[in-house]
Amino acid sequence: MSEGGPRVVIVGGGLAGLAAACGVADRGYSVALVERRPSLGGRAWSFSHPQGQGEVDNGQHVFLKCCTYYIRFLQKLDVWDKTHMQKRLRVPVVDSHRGVSSLESSPLPAPFHLLPSFLRFRHLSPLDKARAAYAMLSIRFTDRTKSDELDSISFYRWLREHGQSEAAIDRFWNLIVLATLNDDVRMVSADLALMVFQEGFLKRADGANVGYATVGLTSLIGREARRYIEERGGRVILGQATQELLLEGERIAGARLADGSILRGQWYVCAVPHQVLLAVIPPGLRGDPFFRRASELATTPIINIHLWYDRPVMALDFAAFINSEAQWVFNKSKMWHLAGDGQYLDISLSGARQYIDLPKEELVERFARELRRLFPKARQARLERWLVMKERQATFAAAPGSGGYRLPCRTPIDNLFLAGDWTATGWPATMESAVRSGVACAEGIARLASRPEQRGGDQQRLETTTEGSERSNLRLSSIGGKA
Ligand SMILES: Cc1cc2nc3c(=O)[nH]c(=O)nc-3n(C[C@H](O)[C@H](O)[C@H](O)COP(=O)(O)OP(=O)(O)OC[C@H]3O[C@@H](n4cnc5c(N)ncnc54)[C@H](O)[C@@H]3O)c2cc1C
Incomplete structure (x- = not known):
């Protein structure tokens, strides 16, 4: 020493x-x-799969480019080459009725970089898009340090007070909030939600580029x-x-x-x-x-359902889902460059209170069925192995x-x-x-x-x-x- x-x-x-x-x-x-x-x-840990499926994370961990301290920490440990960081933001959003539509950056400067993809985003009506753009501008110009009220109200209330419809909340705002604050818009403080949108989406055009580890x-x-x-x-x-x-x-x-x-x-x-x-x-x-x-401080659970199929069922690296219980699905085979004919998927369920006490078998049955509904290729595929990781106290609750x-x-x-x-x-x-x-x-x-x-x-x-x-x-x- x-x-x-x-x-x-x-x-x-x-x-x-x-x-x-x-x-x-x-x-x-x-x-x-x-x-x-x-x-x-x-x-943030991983372990060896008991039946030789390689390393398994307790749950999918992603980070954004605005997470500068975490990135510097990985660089300090000399493991940055074991991660992947998007060159520009692209989040595919899948709806079984309306198909796939991505949120992605354009070469425009922040806060306008998302505008072109937002205009093409097929999951919101033109009116909802106009209102969402207005709310984004309000967030951009809110000085959170000057408002004590923001920590005492829910983001849902803030969104409703800023003209957001239920459809816009479910199909846009909640997608981001669930993944970043580990809870539903109705449960999180407006202050923390505004912070996420300011840091990730409004300050810099590359702030929300998605990064993830390519190893356990x-x-x-x-x-x-x-x-x-x-x-x-x-x-x-x-x-x-x-x-x-x-x-x-x-x-x-x-x-x-x-x-x-x-x-x-x-x-x-x-x-x-x-x-x-x-x-x-x-x-x-x-x-x-x-x-x-x-x-x-209360806590909020996260569940990860790890599924190993005998063949590829999902083409994307990862995707967010609307009108589906699946929330976010990560294609670990692609993200980790895994060899073999099969495919390893991880369904990540944030704010998972309603699922946390369900038996693991029931969760697997329910979500494998959901993947068959979402991905036609899953209907022919055989589910070879599964593992359910329940983290009851995954994070503190970002409540008002x-x-x-x-x-x-x-x-x-x-x-x-x-x-x-x-x-x-x-x-x-x-x-x-x-x-x-x-x-x-x-x-x-x-x-x-x-x-x-x-x-x-x-x-x-x-x-x-x-x-x-x-x-x-x-x-x-x-x-x-x-x-
Ligand atoms: C399933 C899941 C998915 C997540 N996804 C993401 C994500 O996508 N992106 C993201 O940024 N974050 C994510 N998180 C959150 C992230 O993992 C945590 O914010 C972070 O790891 C917390 O680190 P920490 O050091 O504060 O706490 P911890 O990791 O909890 O560390 C505390 C440590 O203290 C130890 N300890 C407790 N009591 C004692 C004792 N008496 N003596 C000695 N040691 C003790 C514990 O064993 C533990 O190792 C996720 C978390 C979970 C559970």
């Missing part, structure tokens, strides 16, 4: 913890990362991040839950691991999901309103009001930072949000660690006021005692 800088302990080896670990390792700090599971990557997620992220950290002298401890962070006086003094050992550092990053946060922080902090807010429950990376405890897609990055629950939070922690630690009192090894409390501590009732001097 490198000796130069302070020692940083990171709890949680998902993208947020990994980005934080790589960020502090880059600065020459010694880092120890503890992950509960036997592999790294958190919710663990090969792309988990394995390579481990190599990166270890090459810089860091330590990765797998298969060990952190039972509890220990408070001594006003600082975190250690992380007690499942085997009873205590890992001590100077700085701590807690990069666990929001549902787990209260169980990991010291008992004395669990009642504090600052930390308790995170437990108000959720903005108020997302915590900043700095906490009222000077040497404790928080990372995770659910923290206050301003982004929805995405890989981009997770990486941004980790990078923010690494930068925050570097900033504080470079102060003279820290460089001199003086562990006294830093007197800075943070966004977090303003909202906390904690009087640090009164917490006292050993955890």
Whole structure:
């Protein structure tokens, strides 16, 4: 382990913890990362198919070109060549009645780049198109920082107030919202939805170009991040839950691991999901309103139905579906350049509350039937294998009001930072949000660690006021005692 800088302990080896670990390792700090599971990557992970079908992701993960932190993270890990990024946006939208119509970029500058394909988009009436263009312009010119109301209302309400019909909501707005916010327009906050359209579609013409891995997620992220950290002298401890962070006086003094050992550092990053946060922080902090807010966040499920056919049934790389339960279907054989006569498809169901408790067999039967309806070639094809991955707590629910429950990376405890897609990055629950939070922690630690009192090894409390501590009732001097 490198000796130069302070020692940083990171709890949680998902993208947020990994980005934080790589960020502090880059600065020459010694880092120890503890992950509960036997592999790294958190919710972005893959495994070997039990019957030899190769690597399988827990769920399809795509990213957009506006996800600049995630892209830089992949470049840092030197795995960018294991991804594919569209040169220009093209999303085929399939309707069994009206056929295929794509949303795609033209050479026009933003925000007009989508206009030609939008005019040709056959799933909306001319009036709905004109109204959608008006709503897009309203989004373009909304300053979200000046409106507190946006986080308290649903995007559905915002759309209705901006003249959008039910048909336009179902056939256009919800396609994008379901995939990016993991929920229906009726369930998500207007603020986060506006953010997605501003960042992805309105700022730059290439912002929504779609990217995806051409290998399994663990090969792309988990394995390579481990190599990166270890090459810089860091330590990765797998298969060990952190039972509890220990408070001594006003600082975190250690992380007690499942085997009873205590890992001590100077700085701590807690990069666990929001549902787990209260169980990991010291008992004395669990009642504090600052930390308790995170437990108000709800979660939304995602289901991926992996289907292996004996022959090709879908020609496109991926497509969104309207008037169908299928939502989005990914042609993994094409995306991963898989050899063989068969075809591997992944049906990705976001906001999947109505399906999450159905038996897996029933889901397969229902969606294989749907694919037979959508793709004539599926009617002759034999479904050779299937696998259903249910992620009950796939992401935090981007519900109205959720903005108020997302915590900043700095906490009222000077040497404790928080990372995770659910923290206050301003982004929805995405890989981009997770990486941004980790990078923010690494930068925050570097900033504080470079102060003279820290460089001199003086562990006294830093007197800075943070966004977090303003909202906390904690009087640090009164917490006292050993955890
Ligand atoms: C099926 C699915 C599909 C998705 N699709 C997309 C997509 O297309 N695009 C996109 O951008 N995002 C997508 N996401 C979201 C994305 O995966 C997450 O936003 C991101 O991976 C979250 O990273 P994280 O580090 O914040 O959290 P996590 O990945 O949850 O990492 C937290 C880690 O902490 C560990 N941990 C928990 N408790 C402890 C403990 N006590 N001690 C030690 N370790 C602990 C966990 O095991 C985990 O590894 C998808 C998610 C799912 C589930």
